Amino acid sequence: QITLKESGPTLVKPTQTLTLTCTFSGFSLSTDRVAVGWMRQPPRKALEWLALIYWNDEEQYSSSLRSRLTVTKDTSRNQVVLTMTNMDPVDTATYYCARRSFSSTWYFDVWGRGTLVTVSS
Amino acid sequence: EIVLTQFPDFQSVTPKEKVTITCRASQFIGSSLNWYQQKPDQSPKLLIKYASQSFSGVPSRFSGSGSGTDFTLTINGLEAEDAATYYCHQSSAFPLTFGGGTKVEIK
Numbered sequence: 001q002i003t004l005k006e007s008g009p010t011l012v013k014p015t016q017t018l019t020l021t022c023t024f025s026g027f028s029l030s031t032d033r034v035a036v037g038w039m040r041q042p043p044r045k046a047l048e049w050l051a052l053i054y055w056n057d058e059e060q061y062s063s064s065l066r067s068r069l070t071v072t073k074d075t076s077r078n079q080v081v082l083t084m085t086n087m088d089p090v091d092t093a094t095y096y097c098a099r100r101s102f103s104s105t106w107y108f109d110v111w112g113r114g115t116l117v118t119v120s121s
Numbered sequence: 122e123i124v125l126t127q128f129p130d131f132q133s134v135t136p137k138e139k140v141t142i143t144c145r146a147s148q149f150i151g152s153s154l155n156w157y158q159q160k161p162d163q164s165p166k167l168l169i170k171y172a173s174q175s176f177s178g179v180p181s182r183f184s185g186s187g188s189g190t191d192f193t194l195t196i197n198g199l200e201a202e203d204a205a206t207y208y209c210h211q212s213s214a215f216p217l218t219f220g221g222g223t224k225v226e227i228k
Contacts, residue, residue, distance in 0.1 A: 049217040104171040111164040
């Protein structure tokens with residue numbers, strides 16, 4: 001069974017750095033054609049892709065948030081970490097991690113339950 | 122950036138009716154289009170990948186079609202449990218993008 005779980009602070013202050021951890025099981029991030037991605041969803045709004053990291057260490061980032069994001073992986077611990085600097089109240093959202101797989105095309109096939117992060121002083 | 126425009130934004134449908142949701146890409150994406158279902162307070166679930174391939178375990182009433190820039194998600198015979206918001210997502214090019222969502226309500 002493949003599972004992913006997001007963890008991190010539920011409340012951060014403006015200008016602080018957010019660090020979220022995605023801990024997964026049932027697959028390895030050292031397997032070919034596997035990646036883990038991060039998305040977010042502000043309350044009552046649409047999904048937004050943030051970043052992803054591949055089995056081969058390749059990273060990709062949202063164009064609009066690239067300067068604030070870093071994604072890293074720890075294959076031995078089955079974890080992917082997302083950091084987002086200079087948090088603002090508009091960054092209040094549920095943050096999801098998901099496995100990205102390939103068969104004909106790339107797709108996010110298994111998602112975590114998400115973690116709500118509120119940015120407020 | 123490839124913009125995905127979904128329509129309608131909202132649809133109120135009677136059970137057993139057919140539902141059609143459209144997703145239009147701002148540029149050619151071939152068949153690199155996936156559909157997700159998100160029920161209230163849940164994470165998204167993959168329904169359709171590569172425009173028309175049903176994901177494992179998805180009921181057969183869900184189907185996808187299209188290629189290039191125009192895509193459709195169809196629910197043949199809506200059931201009460203299908204009340205959700207549906208999103209399209211393109212995996213053709215970075216940055217990855219999602220549509221704005223279509224909320225389906227059961228009358």
